[in-house]
Amino acid sequence: MSSNKVYVIGYGITKFGELYRQGPSSLAAQALTDAIVNSQVDKNQIQTAFFGSLVSSSNSQPSIGASCIRNCNLNIPITRIEAGNASGAAAFYQAYLSILSGVYECTAVIGVEKLSDYVQSGVIERILGSTIDYQWEYEMGATLTSLYAMLTKAHMKEFGTTLEQLASVPVKNHKNGVHNPQAQFRREIKIENFLKAKRISDPIGRFDPATYCDGAAVVILASSKYIEENSDISTQIPILGSGQASDSLALHHRDSLTTFSSSTKAATVAYIEAKLSPKDINFAEVHDSYPIGEILAIEDLGFFTKGEGNKATQEGLTELNAEISVNPSGGLKSRGDPFGATGVAQIVEIVEQMKGSTGQRQVSDNNYGLTQNVLGTGAMSYVNIFGKDEVKK
Template sequence: MATVYVAGVGMTKFGRSPQTLTELCCEAVSRALSDSAIQEIEALYLGVMNPEEFTGDSNIASRIAEALGLTGLPALRIETASSAGAAAFHAAFQAVASGSYRHVLVLGGEKMTHLSTSATTRILAEVIDRQERQCGATMPALAAMITERYRKRYRLSPARLERLLCRVAMKNHLNGSRNPYAQFQQAITEQTYFSSKFVSTPLRLYDCSPITDGAAAAILTSEKTDVAVSGVGQGTGPVSLRERDSFTSFRATQIAAARAYRMAGISPREIDFAEVHDAFTSFEIISTEDLGFFPAGRGGDAVEEGKTALDGPLPVNPSGGLKSRGHPVGASGVAQLVEVVRGLRGSAGAKLKREAKRALAQSTGGLGTNNFVTIVERTDSPLMKNLPLPPAPPPGRKRPAIKRTQPPALSEEGRIETFTVLYVTPDGFLPPLALALIRDRQGSLFMAQGEDVSHLKIGREVYLRQVGGRNVFTVKSHLMKVREALKKLLSRVPPLPAQRRRPGKKETP
């Protein structure tokens, strides 16, 4: 396995752009080329999440190859939802590591801002489970439900959770204010954060990454440069919330991280800074735990204590992250690597306090369903003295076990596992929309929409029923519970004896 180096990186400014997807991609490549000693490439690996629906064009790999004057060369589009850019980077890494190619171009891009927020939300929601979508769930809604569950599990008060999320948003906006490529280059105050509206409780507008246009590119090579890729890992997780055994961590990130660390021969402690997929502020906290930077449930404290700040011991998202740099979905995975390489070279907008030798990028596809971890090092770092790198550790292995089971029938009762109130609803749903994940007595999980938004609390008992194909829940009120208890009690009372008739009296007809 050949060692894979980064020859050059480049990206467009992220934000609302008048350029087409193709133009954005060309600009990113042109910048990567002017950063690179390697000028000729052998293949194109393109990460775009959904050009079909965002732009109305498919066959995107050939299209972009043509615009780049690369027609003739192999061009592949790789897609794993919002981690498509990272997926393209990993596929390109494998191609160079295998010796199939010596120099390849990795490109990630997405054009989103020309559509309405409602259209964009609908397209982004296609990554989630169909049944959950039918209840009105969107990406922010499911992220909010994960956040609420996290709060409950780690016994944070609502006020404390808000404070922690606010700190993530403030840190990333402050970092972004120093990044000329970021969509938002303004620090925000606590007041700005707290005056922003709820998208889906407990997540506010400032907890969610924006809708963005942009592209990012990197040239990978087997010829030695100043930066090398020392570890890569990918993991997948269940698409639906219903199928998960944990709502407060992403197994896919843990798998990807374990593999990347093993390949690089390091532990999380040896990472100098990281770009983490903060599509939602709470996801940054969870991901820093999944990456092993902090113990489970302590990621929030770390932010509060300034550990992940630019001048902290482990800066997280020095670029501003998805939150402030923006999130053109297919581009983000490559943009993280652009920022990581710049950070290692000391050429990033936001300067790290200490010189960094080794950095990590973590990208999340969908609701944590297809995640990537990449470790990049300066070739003058201690580990990199022993090039070429040792062979990659053996991967995991599984026997396909095709699930033929029908989803369980809807129970009549259950308890709220987690919930949210969605204020930015998809078309066809009126805000505010209560959504909850309900666990029935058999342990099955159901996504359902609430009859109203009151009395929501994790652990509350609910009634479940189907209305027009959608699961609907009603929180049991005290009155309902009293009535239920009475009913049960009455069922134990022996039936009254049949009414005695007065002898001699005729029956009325």
């Protein structure tokens, strides 16, 4: 990869939750304005913007970027990227490439989703149908939750994973999320509540999935050249490695139900580019939309051996400041999951942790952080690695 590095120089994030008073473009504009202020750059220096969004809004305006840019009084080219639940990370990856290519020096990445408008039963399930094989899974009756239920059962069968081990994922994430002011659910939930809850798609209980909600998150990226010319910028977090990979859309075309090979492949690309190994990573923001998602993630990303993510989580090895802090933000589970915003919110968390500004959820070793964002049941995965002190080397 080229010697030109890409840096995160600013960020902005809205509260995540049911934000009935705000539409999608107002959320995006709020986060973008905050990010511009945070980055201390003149807004006219931002040359282009990449929007990550799955559906954007109920007003059938997929070109959400256009109205957001107008709300921020900007006049720049925009690109909307769609990669389902991983749209935010996909937009980030394209922005990263746009700087590495040498075309742009300073770009914005905006992840946004507005889901609380869909109040009718079954609508979100239909939207999520586009993240699995619509024709041969969704139309046959499968939902994203039911496919994750089968992935959970496969892990339970192969590695003896228990419901208690699975429930320890959201228990831990809710514990972390208490200290995240942006999070939708800032309260701890006892393990008994997860275990006693009604099964919505056996063995997935009612409280297990992350909740879809509204929100927007933004990061501003800049090139090495831009950083040299503006050395007074206070946030300079370099992206050390970034990877994306795919797998078959339908579970029935997979060789294994106990791994997301897209995550493993994306991580391998990112580790090689960063010249790091999983052991070097101090903390990670991973896609815990269902408890099994985090267990698969910490195995597929190499933090734990395949089949041991279950025990590791139950034993507390992924808690804040344990062996590796996984989802210090509270993850999708506690923060809420506005699909397109999630991938960018994960990166915002990494940057805030590296700047030491996260208060009671601060990780003590904050040198190397990783994000993993997943589309559907692992049809696409995006992995990014950031390093705090790399800039000084």
